[in-house]
Every structure is written in structure tokens, then in C-alpha cells.
Amino acid sequence: MGFLENISSPDDLKKLTYNQLEELSEEIRQEMIDVVSVNGGHLASNLGVVELTIALHRVFNSPQDKIIWDVGHQSYVHKLLTNRRQQFKSLRQFGGLAGFPKREESVHDSFNTGHSSTSISAALGFAKARDIKGEKHEVVAVIGDGAMSAGMAYEALNHAGSSDSNLIVVLNDNEMFISPHVGAMSSYLNKIRTAPGYEKRKEGLKNFLTNIPAIGSSVAKAAEKAKDGLKYFLMPGMVFEELGFTYLGPINGHDIPILEQALNQAKQKKGPVLIHVVTCKGQGYEPAKQSSDIFHGVGPFNKETGEIIKKNAPPTYTQVFGKTICEMAERDDSIVAVTAAMGSGTGLSKFGKLFPQRFFDVGIAEQHAVTFAAALAFGGLKPVVSMYSTFYQRAYDQVLHDICLQNAPVVLAVDRAGVVGEDGPTHHGIFDISFFRTIPNLTLMAPKDENELRHMIYSAFSYQQPVAVRYPRSAGLGVEMDNKMQLIEKGKAELLRDGKDLTLIGFGPVVYRCLQAAEKLKTMGIDAAVINLRFVNPLDEHLIISLAKKTGKIVTVEDHILNGGAGSAVLEVLQSKGLTDIIVERIGYKHYVEHGSTAVLHQVYGINSEQIVETALKLAGRDKREGLASG
Ligand SMILES: Cc1ncc(C[n+]2csc(CCOP(=O)(O)OP(=O)(O)O)c2C)c(N)n1
Numbered sequence: 331m332g333f334l335e336n337i338s339s340p341d342d343l344k345k346l347t348y349n350q351l352e353e354l355s356e357e358i359r360q361e362m363i364d365v366v367s368v369n370g371g372h373l374a375s376n377l378g379v380v381e382l383t384i385a386l387h388r389v390f391n392s393p394q395d396k397i398i399w400d401v402g403h404q405s406y407v408h409k410l411l412t413n414r415r416q417q418f419k420s421l422r423q424f425g426g427l428a429g430f431p432k433r434e435e436s437v438h439d440s441f442n443t444g445h446s447s448t449s450i451s452a453a454l455g456f457a458k459a460r461d462i463k464g465e466k467h468e469v470v471a472v473i474g475d476g477a478m479s480a481g482m483a484y485e486a487l488n489h490a491g492s493s494d495s496n497l498i499v500v501l502n503d504n505e506m507f508i509s510p511h512v513g514a515m516s517s518y519l520n521k522i523r524t525a526p527g528y529e530k531r532k533e534g535l536k537n538f539l540t541n542i543p544a545i546g547s548s549v550a551k552a553a554e555k556a557k558d559g560l561k562y563f564l565m566p567g568m569v570f571e572e573l574g575f576t577y578l579g580p581i582n583g584h585d586i587p588i589l590e591q592a593l594n595q596a597k598q599k600k601g602p603v604l605i606h607v608v609t610c611k612g613q614g615y616e617p618a619k620q621s622s623d624i625f626h627g628v629g630p631f632n633k634e635t636g637e638i639i640k641k642n643a644p645p646t647y648t649q650v651f652g653k654t655i656c657e658m659a660e661r662d663d664s665i666v667a668v669t670a671a672m673g674s675g676t677g678l679s680k681f682g683k684l685f686p687q688r689f690f691d692v693g694i695a696e697q698h699a700v701t702f703a704a705a706l707a708f709g710g711l712k713p714v715v716s717m718y719s720t721f722y723q724r725a726y727d728q729v730l731h732d733i734c735l736q737n738a739p740v741v742l743a744v745d746r747a748g749v750v751g752e753d754g755p756t757h758h759g760i761f762d763i764s765f766f767r768t769i770p771n772l773t774l775m776a777p778k779d780e781n782e783l784r785h786m787i788y789s790a791f792s793y794q795q796p797v798a799v800r801y802p803r804s805a806g807l808g809v810e811m812d813n814k815m816q817l818i819e820k821g822k823a824e825l826l827r828d829g830k831d832l833t834l835i836g837f838g839p840v841v842y843r844c845l846q847a848a849e850k851l852k853t854m855g856i857d858a859a860v861i862n863l864r865f866v867n868p869l870d871e872h873l874i875i876s877l878a879k880k881t882g883k884i885v886t887v888e889d890h891i892l893n894g895g896a897g898s899a900v901l902e903v904l905q906s907k908g909l910t911d912i913i914v915e916r917i918g919y920k921h922y923v924e925h926g927s928t929a930v931l932h933q934v935y936g937i938n939s940e941q942i943v944e945t946a947l948k949l950a951g952r953d954k955r956e957g958l959a960s961g
Pocket of ligand 1 (some may be wrong): 375378401403404444446447473474475476477478504506507508611626670671672693696721724765
């Protein structure tokens with residue numbers, strides 16, 4: 331009989347022997363491979379934390395003790411051990427278990443995560459609340475070496491290190507972010523990791539230093555100084571020690587007894603403790619171990635061979651962006667690309683290979699990436715920053731303050747705009763129009779298809795000012811691609827179809843759904859115009875107003891939250907021109923959107939031609955002066 335099926339709470343783990351735990355680890359890995367090979371998900375990171383998660387749940391008492399998973403993509407093992415095994419097959423599916431910790435899913439998920447490097451801040455918050463309320467429980471943050479590259483993590487270390495609150499940070503060091511690690515902190519961790527006999531040397535050094543005799547005060551002072559210097563160079567984790575943490579490690583993160591020993595030791599210490607745990611991403615499944623970048627976030631695959639199941643689909647928007655930027659960079663050697671630990675995700679891998687001197691992966695550091703790019707531009711280069719829509723949320727101030735207020739000519743490629751599917755609400759890119767649209771001189775555009783994306787990227791560089799181009803995660807529409815890149819006039823929308831009864835305005839690939847709806851409406855005797863908006867800033871006021879006056883009714887469609895989105899921009903222009911009798915219906919999201927495939931989410935929330943037709947019919951049945959704009 332298997333062990334996993336008998337684990338209904340972390341307490342059940344505490345009854346098992348180490349040999350049984352080894353078997354349990356195997357079963358957990360198998361279960362994750364079985365489910366992720368069908369549903370897709372973050373496999374490699376989870377395979378790497380099986381023993382660590384078991385040890386954490388044996389040493390600590392969740393949910394009284396709080397365990398906070400940074401990013402949260404590695405929380406599958408935790409889910410399996412906290413009474414969610416029965417639902418595990420529904421992982422990441424609409425209505426099923428989330429791929430990240432969710433307070434609303436389990437009492438064992440103490441803090442929701444998705445964006446990286448929040449765990450130490452959250453842990454310190456729990457620790458302070460505990461201290462103020464006089465409670466007694468442990469707080470543990472589990473953070474990867476990748477997440478440790480972000481500014482937030484250092485802000486929190488800085489705060490926690492000067493506080494006397496008990497708090498444990500487990501640094502899960504697997505030498506990988508999504509791609510191989512970057513940055514000076516990673517090199518530092520690498521030095522600690524690879525120095526032979528570190529543990530022994532550390533102890534020996536400590537004894538040696540404490541035994542230096544004090545011979546006269548000046549000698550003693552010199553010895554003290556030398557001690558500090560030596561410690562600095564020879565003791566592992568000195569950086570953390572200097573920040574006020576007790577450093578333990580590095581230890582083998584696949585050895586449960588050793589992990590337990592370190593965690594128990596940390597529990598005995600006063601103040602903040604950092605345990606440096608070394609793990610292997612993809613441990614226990616060779617394909618994931620060999621290609622942990624591909625198996626970081628993976629779609630369905632053949633679990634026997636590890637082969638990814640390929641779909642016969644047109645190139646993705648990301649691929650088209652990557653190809654276009656490489657072509658442009660070949661012709662113009664002032665083009666440089668910046669990404670924040672998402673080189674492959676944003677289609678820049680090839681750029682990095684072709685132009686290594688002009689490619690900057692700055693780690694999980696979105697704020698730095700943006701400010702850095704502003705200065706690259708003032709230094710005479712032509713930077714493109716490529717990040718996911720959801721991660722630009724981290725860098726809003728830098729976009730506004732460092733790029734736009736100074737009018738730095740930086741192109742912001744906004745990948746994964748719109749709902750992204752199974753990763754869910756922390757990752758959906760449904761806020762960027764609202765927050766970018768507020769910035770007066772930031773040109774904001776979205777292509778209707780992958781061919782237009784190519785022209786927009788080209789055009790963005792020609793405007794010589796801040797520009798953001800948003801495009802979705804999906805495959806393109808399979809349209810014919812122009813070889814020659816074309817300049818799109820800034821602020822010019824495209825009238826794809828004229829009509830007299832109603833105007834459908836789409837922003838992004840939803841434009842094609844507007845065209846489908848217009849065809850259907852035609853069969854019902856309604857003559858709908860279709861506008862490909864292209865720009866939300868500057869808006870093509872002339873075209874919008876002339877069609878508004880002509881048809882009297884407008885439906886706007888966007889893969890975005892309604893608050894402050896493209897539809898709001900249309901409403902604002904109508905209001906500013908006194909056209910308040912035009913009836914406007916906006917299609918978009920009204921609230922946070924849960925996880926599920928993009929197709930299902932679009933269906934559920936009406937980002938499709940059926941909903942457009944239905945809305946248009948509703949409007950057609952109304953008198954022009956009857957309604958107010960509504961959403
Ligand atoms: C703010 C932010 N930027 C980017 C990401 C995308 N992302 C998810 S996991 C990850 C790498 C994390 O590396 P690490 O913390 O070492 O965890 P590992 O997967 O290696 O266990 C990145 C860049 C994110 N979740 N949040």
C-alpha cells in the first residue's frame with residue numbers, strides 16, 4: 331500500500347520512519363509527474379523540494395506555524411501533504427486546485443503568492459503580529475535563489491535583520507532561476523556551495539578565532555580586526571550574518587534527517603535565521619533534471635520520454651516579437667534588450683545568443699530593469715524592455731518616473747497581456763491598459779494579429795519616445811506575414827468595416843471576434859462597423875467620434891479589466907466632446923479572474939463573438955437616447 335494515500339494532514343508524516351519517507355518521496359514525485367504531464371505546470375521546482383517540504387512539515391506544526399512559499403510555484407508537494415491529494419488531478423484547471431498557494435483553498439496556505447520575493451516581508455509581518463499579540467508559533471519563509479535576486483527580498487532582509495523577532499528563512503538554492511542563474515548574489519552563493527569542506531572549515535575557523543590570545547591591548551585590537559577580516563573572507567554566509575541573520579549551511583536539501591536537524595537548530599536560535607539549502611531542480615526525473623528550464627513551467631508531455639507534446643499552431647506573439655527584434659538588431663547595432671529573468675519566456679533567447687553584449691537579463695528585478703533601460707536610452711542606445719504584463723505592475727513607478735517623465739525613448743514589450751490561463755489571477759495581464767493609460771506621453775498600442783505586432787515593434791522604435799506594445803500569450807492567428815516592416819502612423823486606428831447601425835471597437839486580437847460578430851449581425855439585418863483601435867494613447871478621436879455620430883451605438887471589447895481600460899478611454903472621449911447620448915456597452919472583466927484555460931475563461935467571461943452579438947442585439951433594440959454608457 332502506498333504512503334501518500336494515508337497522509338491526510340502533516341501529522342501523519344510524523345509517524346513515518348526515514349525509510350518510509352524515502353518511499354513517500356518517490357510516490358509524491360510520481361504523482362506530480364502523472365498530473366503535470368497532463369495538466370502542465372511547474373514541475374522541476376516541485377521535484378526539487380520534495381524532501382525539504384516533508385522536513386518542514388515534520389519539524390513545524392502547520393497551520394499554527396506559518397510556512398510561506400515564495401512565488402508559490404513550488405507548493406505542489408505542500409498541497410499533497412495538506413489534504414489536497416484527492417483534488418490534485420484538477421490542478422490548474424478551471425474550478426480545480428490552484429497552481430499557487432491560496433488562503434481560500436486551505437488553512438495551510440498562510441499567504442497567497444505568485445509574484446516573487448514577497449515571502450520574507452510576509453514572514454516578518456506574521457512574526458511581528460505574533461510578538462505583539464504575545465502568541466507563540468514559528469514563521470518560515472521558503473525562498474529560491476532566483477527570488478533572492480529581487481529588491482523586495484533585500485528590503486525585507488534589511489528590516490528583518492535589524493529586528494529581534496524569531497523568523498526562519500530557508501534559502502532554496504538550486505542554481506537556477508527559470509534559466510541558469512544570473513547576478514552577483516548567485517555567484518556568492520555558488521562560492522559557498524562549491525568550497526570543499528566548508529562546514530568543517532567554518533567550525534575550525536570559529537575555534538581558531540576565539541582562541542587567539544589577547545597580548546596587550548594594541549595586539550588585541552589588531553587581532554580583533556584580523557578576526558573580522560578573516561571571518562569576512564572565510565566564513566560562509568557572512569553577508570547574511572552581517573545583515574543580522576544567523577547563517578546555517580550550506581546543507582543537502584535532499585537529506586531529510588540533515589534538513590530536520592538544521593530546522594530544529596534554527597528553532598532554538600533567537601532572532602532571524604537563514605538556512606542555506608542546496609537542492610537540484612528536477613530531482614528524481616531525468617528529463618526535468620537535464621532541462622530544468624523547459625520543465626520549469628511546462629505544458630503536457632509524454633511522461634515516459636519527457637517529450638513535450640507539440641501543438642500544430644501558428645507562431646506565438648512572443649516568437650514573432652523575438653524574431654522581429656533580432657532582425658532589427660541585425661541592422662541597427664544600437665538596439666539592446668533587457669529582461670527580468672524571463673529571457674526565454676519573452677522570446678529573447680535567440681537575441682541573447684546572437685548579441686550577448688547587447689542582451690541584459692538582470693534577474694528578477696523589474697524595477698531595476700526599467701530604470702536601467704531609461705539610462706541606456708539617454709546613453710545613446712535603443713532599448714527594448716520585455717516583460718510580462720503582470721510583472722510591469724512591479725515597475726509602474728519606474729515607467730512613470732524614470733522613463734516617461736524624462737521622455738526616455740524606451741520600447742516596453744508587454745507580453746502575456748490579457749488572461750494567461752492556468753497560472754491564474756496573480757499572472758493574468760489584465761491591468762496594464764489602466765495603469766499605462768494614465769501616463770500622458772506613453773504611447774500604448776496593441777496589434778490585432780501577429781503581422782501587425784511586427785509592424786508595431788518596428789514603428790515603436792521610430793516614434794522616439796516611450797512606447798508600450800501589449801500582446802497576448804497565445805499563438806498568433808496564422809495570418810500572412812509581411813517581410814517588410816511597415817510604419818504605422820501614431821494614434822491612427824483602422825476602420826476594418828464600415829456600417830451604419832452600430833460600431834464595434836476592439837483593442838488587440840479581439841478585433842477578429844468583432845469581425846466575426848459583424849458577419850453574424852449582418853445575417854440578422856444589423857450593419858455593424860468594426861474599428862481596430864490599435865492605440866489607446868493617443869486615441870484616434872476623429873474616427874471614434876465620426877462613427878459614434880453615424881451609428882449612435884458602440885460596443886468596446888478588450889481582454890482586460892473594465893476599470894480604466896480601452897472602453898473607458900472611448901467613454902472619456904465621448905464625454906469630453908459632449909456626446910453623452912451615444913450608447914456604449916463595454917465587454918471586458920469586472921473583477922479578478924480565476925485560473926483556467928484561456929479558452930474557458932474567454933467563454934465564461936464573454937470575450938467572444940457570441941457575447942459581442944448578444945450585446946449588439948441588446949443595443950439594437952434600444953432607442954439611441956434611452957441608455958447611458960454601462961459596463
Ligand atoms: C516579480 C516576478 N517576476 C518574475 C516571475 C517569474 N518567475 C517565476 S519563478 C521564477 C524563477 C524563480 O527562481 P527561484 O526562486 O530560484 O525558484 P526555482 O524555480 O528555481 O525553484 C521567475 C523568474 C515572478 N513569479 N515574479
